[in-house]
Amino acid sequence: MTENELLTIAISVASRLKRFAHHLCGDPDGAEDLVQEGFLRALACRAQLHDASRTLPWLLMIVRRLFLEKHRRAERQLRLIEADATLMDPPIGNLEEEMLRGTLSEEMSNALAALPEEWRTCLLLREVEGFSYQEIAEIFECPVGTVRSRLARARAELLVSLHTYAAERGIGQGERR
Amino acid sequence: MSCPRFESLSAEVDGELSQLEAEAVRSHLVGCDKCRARRTELLLLQGGVRNALGITSSSDGLKARLVATVQRRRRARAVRFGLGLAAAVAVAGLILPWVRGKDVVTELVGDHLGTTVRGEEPFDLVSGDPTAVERWFEGKLDYKLRIPSPTATQLLGARLCDVGGRQFPLAAYDRGGRRMSLFALGASAGSRGGTCREGVAGFTVCRQAADGIDYLLVSDYPGPEAKGILTAMLSERP
Numbered sequence: 001m002t003e004n005e006l007l008t009i010a011i012s013v014a015s016r017l018k019r020f021a022h023h024l025c026g027d028p029d030g031a032e033d034l035v036q037e038g039f040l041r042a043l044a045c046r047a048q049l050h051d052a053s054r055t056l057p058w059l060l061m062i063v064r065r066l067f068l069e070k071h072r073r074a075e076r077q078l079r080l081i082e083a084d085a086t087l088m089d090p091p092i093g094n095l096e097e098e099m100l101r102g103t104l105s106e107e108m109s110n111a112l113a114a115l116p117e118e119w120r121t122c123l124l125l126r127e128v129e130g131f132s133y134q135e136i137a138e139i140f141e142c143p144v145g146t147v148r149s150r151l152a153r154a155r156a157e158l159l160v161s162l163h164t165y166a167a168e169r170g171i172g173q174g175e176r177r
Numbered sequence: 178m179s180c181p182r183f184e185s186l187s188a189e190v191d192g193e194l195s196q197l198e199a200e201a202v203r204s205h206l207v208g209c210d211k212c213r214a215r216r217t218e219l220l221l222l223q224g225g226v227r228n229a230l231g232i233t234s235s236s237d238g239l240k241a242r243l244v245a246t247v248q249r250r251r252r253a254r255a256v257r258f259g260l261g262l263a264a265a266v267a268v269a270g271l272i273l274p275w276v277r278g279k280d281v282v283t284e285l286v287g288d289h290l291g292t293t294v295r296g297e298e299p300f301d302l303v304s305g306d307p308t309a310v311e312r313w314f315e316g317k318l319d320y321k322l323r324i325p326s327p328t329a330t331q332l333l334g335a336r337l338c339d340v341g342g343r344q345f346p347l348a349a350y351d352r353g354g355r356r357m358s359l360f361a362l363g364a365s366a367g368s369r370g371g372t373c374r375e376g377v378a379g380f381t382v383c384r385q386a387a388d389g390i391d392y393l394l395v396s397d398y399p400g401p402e403a404k405g406i407l408t409a410m411l412s413e414r415p
Contacts, residue, residue: 014236014243028234036242043250044319060314069337069344071316100400108225114374118373120230126191133193148193152184155222162222 001046001054009055020060020108022119024067038063057131064121072108102108111161119154126151178282180212181205190219222246252329281362282393283348284340289358289395293349300334310335314346320390322361325350325387325410330357352406359410362391371408373400387411 010017014035019032021038042049042062049058112120118140125139126130133151137144181189181202188194189202192253206213292298302313307324310332312323317337326332333349338360365386373383381403383394394407 003247003250007243010243011240015233016235018239019233022234023230032239032242035239036246040246040250041319042245048316054378068249090324091185105225105228112226112229112415123226124230129225133191149184151191152187155187155408156183158222158226159218169325174184175353 001049001052003043003046004062006043006046007054009041009052010059013056013059016056017063019028019128020121020124020167021063023124024064024117025071026117034067038066041066054138056065057135057139060125061141063139064139107162107165108158111158111165114161115154115157118149119157122150123154124148183215186216187217190223190390192218204404219410223316232278234353236365271292280384281340281343281345282377284383285338285345285358285393286377286395287381288336288338288340288345288347288360292347293333293356293395298336302338303334305332307332309413310348317344318346318361320361321363322346322390323388327352327406327410327413329353343360352396356395357398357406358397359407360393360395362393365391373404375400383407385411 017035018028019170021034022028025031025034038059042059049055089156112123115123122136122140125136126133133138133144133147136147138145185198185202187193189199189299192199192288194202206216236308249407288298292300301311304310304313307326309333311322313335314324314337324335327350330350330352333351335349336347338345339345345363346361348407350357350359371383371385373379373381376396379397380395381398381400382401383396383406384401385392385404385407394408394410396403396406398406
């Protein structure tokens with residue numbers, strides 16, 4: 001792939017690269033720096049990309065690697081969280097109506113913000129970018145089972161937060177029996 | 178079938194279960210109100226997450242920066258080519274002097290001491306498998322690195338060391354209780370016979386090119402011995 005071809009693809013997915021980097025580093029300016037630096041690295045090692053259709057996941061993987069190199073602490077923290085956390089079954093209530101009406105959107109944003117970065121980024125890649133588990137595993141350089149587990153844990157945490165919020169405010173009809 | 182685990186339901190709404198698993202979960206859902214309710218919540222949750230995370234900010238500035246990155250790279254290449262030509266004419270093929278990389282070498286000796294000898298800075302990858310270490314460096318460098326595996330020497334792990342914004346790979350070895358660090362400095366200026374210096378911050382530093390890459394070995398061996406070790410390491414064929 002030539003520099004120009006890689007540039008064309010990167011420009012066409014610039015907003016997705018930026019959104020991904022933004023979720024990693026939590027800052028729009030930092031996100032652009034991260035993508036630009038990742039792109040520079042991608043230009044240098046573009047010979048390693050054998051399948052042009054995989055360019056976006058490959059770029060995302062490079063951006064994430066770069067982020068981790070700069071934030072080793074974030075990676076260590078995640079390892080500690082995952083070693084400690086057990087996947088709890090969240091309660092089942094009647095939040096359907098509230099979710100459909102979108103009245104929980106603020107609480108949803110808060111609950112997402114409280115998740116470990118990589119769980120949230122995993123959700124982003126799945127729900128927004130529409131990547132398969134296999135593609136997410138390639139971006140995160142981890143086994144598919146880890147992606148499956150992270151997504152489930154993230155969703156369980158979100159449901160627990162939403163149910164707690166709903167119960168505190170008397171939203172829905174409480175626990176379903 | 179008892180209720181499936183939450184993780185299975187989560188993978189089911191993503192369509193990521195095997196056919197067998199998916200069929201078992203779906204047949205369970207037919208007769209279980211509780212799991213059906215949970216599945217509905219998971220589906221609604223997907224929509225909520227999409228709305229919350231799918232916000233896109235303008236990327237016009239980023240696009241301009243990406244274009245500028247390519248332009249800068251091209252300019253730098255053109256300048257390098259010009260300088261290379263001028264240098265070749267001026268020094269008539271003389272090897273670039275040690276002194277140019279003196280500061281980098283001193284920094285790398287510090288990394289050898291902190292990481293390989295004292296273990297104060299952790300490895301990025303702890304592994305005795307050269308292939309695993311080579312794989313770990315893939316995509317992090319703009320050249321392909323070969324990690325030697327000499328006899329009577331144990332590979333301990335690897336790290337990317339940052340010196341002035343440049344990344345240098347380090348592979349750490351134990352040789353009969355004595356620690357050595359092998360660094361790669363990047364593309365070599367040309368074929369280079371091995372050179373060694375003793376007493377660089379208390380260590381022996383040997384430099385040699387192989388397969389178009391400049392390597393640096395930091396150890397506490399006397400110069401001639403260190404030079405022999407590095408030559409043997411780099412003459413290993415993949």
